[in-house]
Amino acid sequence: MTQEIIRARAQLLRRTREFFFNEGYIEVDTPLLVPEVIPEAHIDLFETCYDDPYDESLRTKLYLIPSPEVSLKPLIGTMGGRIFQLGHCFRNRESIGTHHNPEFTMLEYYESGVDEHDLLRRTAAYLRYLLRDPNLGALARNSGRLEVIAREPLVMTVAEAFERFLGIELFQGPDDEGNAEALAERCRSRGLSPPEEAEWPELFNYVMASSLEPALPRDAPVFLTDYPVGCHVLARRGGDGRTRRRWELYLCGIEIANCFLEETSPENVRRFLDRQAEERRRRGASEVRSAESIENALDGVSSVAGAALGFDRLLMCISGVSTIEGVIFSPLHDSLRRR
Amino acid sequence: MIRAGAISKGVCLLMKGDPYLVTEREFVNPGKGQAFVRLKLKNLKNGQTLRETIKSHETVEEAEVEERSAQFLYADGESFHFMDAETYEQFSVPIAGLEDKTNYVREGDTYELVIWQGQAIDIKLPLKMTLTVEDAPEALRGDTVSGATKPVVMETGLTVKAPLFIKTGDRLLINTDTGEYVERVTS
Numbered sequence: 001m002t003q004e005i006i007r008a009r010a011q012l013l014r015r016t017r018e019f020f021f022n023e024g025y026i027e028v029d030t031p032l033l034v035p036e037v038i039p040e041a042h043i044d045l046f047e048t049c050y051d052d053p054y055d056e057s058l059r060t061k062l063y064l065i066p067s068p069e070v071s072l073k074p075l076i077g078t079m080g081g082r083i084f085q086l087g088h089c090f091r092n093r094e095s096i097g098t099h100h101n102p103e104f105t106m107l108e109y110y111e112s113g114v115d116e117h118d119l120l121r122r123t124a125a126y127l128r129y130l131l132r133d134p135n136l137g138a139l140a141r142n143s144g145r146l147e148v149i150a151r152e153p154l155v156m157t158v159a160e161a162f163e164r165f166l167g168i169e170l171f172q173g174p175d176d177e178g179n180a181e182a183l184a185e186r187c188r189s190r191g192l193s194p195p196e197e198a199e200w201p202e203l204f205n206y207v208m209a210s211s212l213e214p215a216l217p218r219d220a221p222v223f224l225t226d227y228p229v230g231c232h233v234l235a236r237r238g239g240d241g242r243t244r245r246r247w248e249l250y251l252c253g254i255e256i257a258n259c260f261l262e263e264t265s266p267e268n269v270r271r272f273l274d275r276q277a278e279e280r281r282r283r284g285a286s287e288v289r290s291a292e293s294i295e296n297a298l299d300g301v302s303s304v305a306g307a308a309l310g311f312d313r314l315l316m317c318i319s320g321v322s323t324i325e326g327v328i329f330s331p332l333h334d335s336l337r338r339r
Numbered sequence: 340m341i342r343a344g345a346i347s348k349g350v351c352l353l354m355k356g357d358p359y360l361v362t363e364r365e366f367v368n369p370g371k372g373q374a375f376v377r378l379k380l381k382n383l384k385n386g387q388t389l390r391e392t393i394k395s396h397e398t399v400e401e402a403e404v405e406e407r408s409a410q411f412l413y414a415d416g417e418s419f420h421f422m423d424a425e426t427y428e429q430f431s432v433p434i435a436g437l438e439d440k441t442n443y444v445r446e447g448d449t450y451e452l453v454i455w456q457g458q459a460i461d462i463k464l465p466l467k468m469t470l471t472v473e474d475a476p477e478a479l480r481g482d483t484v485s486g487a488t489k490p491v492v493m494e495t496g497l498t499v500k501a502p503l504f505i506k507t508g509d510r511l512l513i514n515t516d517t518g519e520y521v522e523r524v525t526s
Contacts, residue, residue, distance in 0.1 A: 002521075042368070094374065095344045095395065097365065098366070100366055138487060142488055142500075205375070206375065208369070209392050210390075231371060231372065320500075322519060
């Protein structure tokens with residue numbers, strides 16, 4: 001990391017806090033080391049132990065958080081209002097690369113009484129606010145990214161993006177959701193080679209990774225909204241029954257942020273947790289202790305929207321530095337190579 | 340066999356019977372779904388480019404290759420030319436798909452070549468390389484905000500964005516993967 005980027009990183013941390021303070025948010029710094037997590041099928045964890053000082057047989061398994069949501073959801077559920085956390089998160093067994101380091105910085109923000117579209121507008125305002133900082137603005141101008149990030153965002157549903165950039169109908173008819181073979185056939189007719197016998201979520205993720213993400217415009221922020229209900233996440237279902245109230249933000253072709261109108265029904269959260277546990281077993285992933293409290297964390301709350309934003313990736317976008325190792329202190333693969 | 344997630348740039352794969360060199364590799368993990376690896380590959384038989392997206396836990400067959408040290412002589416429009424300094428045996432590596440490497444080969448320097456079935460197919464570059472600045476324009480007065488950079492031209496013809504204090508003749512450490520400035524080498 002160059003000295004310029006070290007200074008820019010400090011400025012980005014400062015302006016981020018400033019923006020959220022100005023918007024009435026409270027900063028919280030919940031634990032990075034936790035005894036239970038929200039198990040997600042495709043996220044592997046760093047595990048460690050707390051050893052009792054007087055009884056060697058007493059060891060408590062602890063995890064480094066993959067995201068602070070396990071603490072933030074119960075908090076926003078009880079206190080309401082607006083909270084954010086800006087801190088480190090950890091994910092194991094990910095290939096280290098251009099956009100991934102096992103330890104990274106995440107900005108996570110929750111707001112009660114609003115929906116995902118309100119948080120979309122807040123996020124767009126946050127980006128514009130950052131660029132008003134003279135140093136960050138100059139850095140973005142220098143990297144040729146100022147106009148790109150400052151431009152009016154492109155907001156479209158995932159189905160619209162499939163249609164517009166790939167010429168593929170994501171849903172055909174109202175009952176089409178979940179029909180993987182029909183979608184695979186439509187992909188093949190457009191020249192894609194999806195994996196054989198893939199289930200719906202896998203097929204969808206394949207098309208996203210192989211075709212849609214590379215085809216998204218890079219000259220403006222892109223918000224993709226209304227993800228298919230077949231992608232099981234803790235976001236509420238939309239009124240049409242086949243989408244979820246979720247968006248993702250792509251900046252300069254990189255996935256930067258993810259937002260849900262949070263699922264509040266204990267029954268639906270329970271169903272999600274069971275599904276994830278089953279998927280983990282199928283995948284042969286280690287068993288993790290699930291935070292049971294999360295089931296009722298938002299019970300009775302009318303609406304909460306929550307977003308998670310990759311802080312390091314945002315700095316990459318602003319500065320034009322093309323790898324995450326150029327914007328973080330001591331990237332892990334550098335230190336692993338030295339051993 | 341190799342796990343798709345473990346594939347890196349420069350690895351040679353056998354796919355559908357043809358040998359392919361990985362020229363770009365990006366790991367995609369949405370977190371909310373399974374991870375994929377996006378690859379850009381060069382067909383070593385016909386030079387054509389192929390893009391593939393593979394689930395990161397799937398396995399792919401690796402092509403058997405060997406490595407050999409050789410000295411860089413010159414590049415023409417089509418190939419890089421090398422010579423084994425001991426046996427004087429000459430090798431040519433087709434440039435197609437490896438255009439970026441033009442920026443990192445220096446006459447007389449020794450590199451590791453990747454050989455597949457007797458044919459040199461790729462040049463292995465160190466992750467970071469020291470290059471000398473051939474032309475650095477004077478920075479404009481007053482342009483001192485944090486993060487300000489200027490384009491400088493290196494001895495190999497590579498243009499990098501470097502901090503304003505960099506001068507002609509400075510030696511810079513460059514990331515050969517990204518073509519980005521890492522630091523000024525002072526020793």
